[in-house]
Amino acid sequence: MEEPGTPLVAMTGVSKAYGGTLACDHVGFTVRRGEVHALLGENGAGKSTLVRILSGDVTGYHGTVEVDGQTVTFGSPLDARRRGIAMIPQELDLVPGLSVAANIFLGREPHTKAGTADRKRMHRETRELLARIGIALDPKRPVGELRTGEQQLVAIAKALALDARVLVMDEPTSALTGTEAERLAEVIGELRDAGAGIVYISHRLGEIGRIADRATVLRNGRVTGEFAARDLSAEQVTEAMLGRPVQALFRVRHTGSTGELLRLENFALRPRRYRPGRREPAGITLTVRRGEIVGLGGLLGSGRTELLETLFGAGTPGRWQGRMWLDGREVRPRSPRHAVRLGLALVPEDRRIAGLALDHSVRANTVLSVVDRLATAGFLRRRRENATAGEVLGELGVSGALADPAGTLSGGNQQKVVLARALLTEPDLLLLDEPTRGVDVGAKAEIYRLLADAAARGIGVLLASSEPAELVGVCDRVVVLRDGRSERELDTHDAGEAELLAAAMGEIR
Numbered sequence: 191m192e193e194p195g196t197p198l199v200a201m202t203g204v205s206k207a208y209g210g211t212l213a214c215d216h217v218g219f220t221v222r223r224g225e226v227h228a229l230l231g232e233n234g235a236g237k238s239t240l241v242r243i244l245s246g247d248v249t250g251y252h253g254t255v256e257v258d259g260q261t262v263t264f265g266s267p268l269d270a271r272r273r274g275i276a277m278i279p280q281e282l283d284l285v286p287g288l289s290v291a292a293n294i295f296l297g298r299e300p301h302t303k304a305g306t307a308d309r310k311r312m313h314r315e316t317r318e319l320l321a322r323i324g325i326a327l328d329p330k331r332p333v334g335e336l337r338t339g340e341q342q343l344v345a346i347a348k349a350l351a352l353d354a355r356v357l358v359m360d361e362p363t364s365a366l367t368g369t370e371a372e373r374l375a376e377v378i379g380e381l382r383d384a385g386a387g388i389v390y391i392s393h394r395l396g397e398i399g400r401i402a403d404r405a406t407v408l409r410n411g412r413v414t415g416e417f418a419a420r421d422l423s424a425e426q427v428t429e430a431m432l433g434r435p436v437q438a439l440f441r442v443r444h445t446g447s448t449g450e451l452l453r454l455e456n457f458a459l460r461p462r463r464y465r466p467g468r469r470e471p472a473g474i475t476l477t478v479r480r481g482e483i484v485g486l487g488g489l490l491g492s493g494r495t496e497l498l499e500t501l502f503g504a505g506t507p508g509r510w511q512g513r514m515w516l517d518g519r520e521v522r523p524r525s526p527r528h529a530v531r532l533g534l535a536l537v538p539e540d541r542r543i544a545g546l547a548l549d550h551s552v553r554a555n556t557v558l559s560v561v562d563r564l565a566t567a568g569f570l571r572r573r574r575e576n577a578t579a580g581e582v583l584g585e586l587g588v589s590g591a592l593a594d595p596a597g598t599l600s601g602g603n604q605q606k607v608v609l610a611r612a613l614l615t616e617p618d619l620l621l622l623d624e625p626t627r628g629v630d631v632g633a634k635a636e637i638y639r640l641l642a643d644a645a646a647r648g649i650g651v652l653l654a655s656s657e658p659a660e661l662v663g664v665c666d667r668v669v670v671l672r673d674g675r676s677e678r679e680l681d682t683h684d685a686g687e688a689e690l691l692a693a694a695m696g697e698i699r
C-alpha cells in the first residue's frame with residue numbers, strides 16, 4: 191500500500207535551456223497524492239516549461255523525474271499518459287475541424303462490435319463529462335466554432351476523461367468567467383479527495399488560496415519558495431512572485447472624461463446565416479466617452495466577444511439594426527480595415543487566431559499595425575521599429591530579443607505583444623477582449639496604467655473581461671450583457687464585484 195503523502199511525482203535538479211535562455215534552472219518540485227500544488231511566477235518564469243517536461247511534451251532536459259519513486263524519461267505526452275500523467279496545456283491542442291466528442295476521444299475512440307467508431311457512446315460520455323464541469327455543448331459541434339472559454343472547457347473535459355493520477359492544468363481558467371471557474375474548483379476538489387495529485391498554474395491569484403494546498407513560486411527559472419497555500423492572500427503571493435509588493439493593482443483612476451465618442455442604440459445584428467453557438471448583439475444600448483474606460487461584463491456566452499467583433503467589422507455577416515455613432519457621426523464598420531480607418535482598434539480574445547504571427551519576429555508583430563506610420567519613402571526603418579517596439583514592450587516587462595519568433599515567447603508575453611500593437615496605433619476607440627488573459631500580476635498593473643494613460647489622452651476604451659475584480663477596479667462604468675442585450679449598467683464607484691456577478695446572473699432587475 192502507498193503511504194499517504196508519498197510523492198506521486200518528484201522532479202529533482204531539473205534544468206532546461208533554450209539557446210541562451212535557462213527556462214528552468216535546477217528546479218525541485220513534488221506532487222503528492224491528494225494535493226493541489228500551485229505553480230506560480232511571472233510571465234516567462236518557466237512554469238509551462240517545467241510542466242511540459244513532466245508531461246512528456248518537452249524533452250532534452252537535465253535532472254531527474256520520478257514517478258512513484260522510479261526514474262522515468264518520457265519521449266512524448268503518450269509516454270507520460272501511460273504513467274497516469276495528463277495535462278491541459280496553456281495553448282490548447284484541440285483540432286478545430288473535429289467535433290467536441292472526436293477531440294475528447296482522439297486516438298482512443300471506443301469501437302462497436304462491427305469495428306467502427308462507437309459515436310453513440312462517444313457522444314453520451316462527452317455529454318456526461320461536460321455536465322460534470324457544468325456546461326452543455328453539442329458533442330457534434332466542430333471545436334473551431336467554439337469560443338475560447340468553451341474550448342478551454344472541452345480541453346478540461348478531455349483531460350478528465352483520461353482519469354489521470356496526476357493532472358496538470360496550465361492556466362485552465364484564463365478564459366473562464368467566475369461561474370465556470372468556481373465549478374472547476376469544485377471538480378478539482380473532488381479529484382483531490384479521490385487521491386489525485388493536481389498541478390495548478392494560474393495568474394488569477396485570488397484562486398490560489400481557495401484551490402491549492404501548496405504553492406511553489408518560480409522566478410527566472412528558479413524556485414524561490416514553497417508555501418502552504420491555504421488562505422494565502424493575493425498580496426502574499428504577489429510579493430513572493432515579484433520580490434516586491436504591487437500596490438494599487440486595481441483602482442487605477444484617471445481624470446475625467448470629455449465628449450461622447452461611441453453611442454450604440456438598440457444595436458443588433460441579424461445574421462445572414464445562423465452560426466451555432468454565437469450570441470449576436472440583440473439590443474445593446476451604451477455610450478463611451480473620450481477618456482473613459484467602460485467595461486463589458488456578463489457570463490460566458492453573453493455576447494461580449496460578438497459585440498466587439500461586430501463593432502470592428504469582423505463579426506458575422508448580416509443586417510444591422512439599431513444605430514452606432516462614432517464622434518457624433520453615424521457609422522457602420524464594414525471590415526476591420528474600414529474600422530481601423532474609422533479610428534478603432536481591437537485586441538481579440540484568441541491571440542493565436544486573430545492576433546499573432548508566431549513565426550514572425552516579436553518586432554514585426556508589434557509594429558504590424560503602425561507600419562504605415564513608420565514607413566519612410568516606402569521602406570521600413572529598422573531603427574525606428576526597434577525603438578518603438580522596444581519601448582512599449584519594455585514597459586510591459588517583455589525582455590528578450592526582438593528578432594526572435596513570437597512563438598518562443600511565454601504565453602503571457604505573447605499577450606503583451608498583441609496589446610502593445612493595439613496601443614501603438616493610437617486609436618480613438620480601443621476595443622479589448624480579455625486583454626490581460628494569462629498576464630502576470632506585475633504586468634497587469636502596468637497594462638492598467640497604460641490604459642489609464644491612453645484614456646487620459648482622450649482615447650475611449652471598451653473592455654470585455656471575465657474577471658469581476660478587473661471590471662470593478664479598472665472601469666468607470668460596467669455594462670453587463672445577457673443573451674446579447676445590455677442588461678444593466680453599474681457605476682463602479684458604488685457597485686462591487688458581488689453586484690456585478692449578481693447582475694450577470696440576472697438576479698437584479
Ligand SMILES: Nc1ncnc2c1ncn2[C@@H]1O[C@H](COP(=O)(O)OP(=O)(O)OP(=O)(O)O)[C@@H](O)[C@H]1O
Nearest residue numbers: 208213233234235236237238239598599600601602
Ligand atoms: N520553444 C521555445 N523556444 C525558445 N524559448 C522558449 C521556448 N519556450 C519557452 N521559451 C522561453 O523559456 C522561458 C520560460 O517560458 P515559459 O513558457 O515556461 O514561461 P511561463 O512561466 O509559463 O510564462 P507564462 O506565465 O507567460 O505562461 C521564457 O523566457 C520563454 O521565452
Ligand SMILES: [Mg+2]
Nearest residue numbers: 238280600601
Ligand atoms: Mg506558461
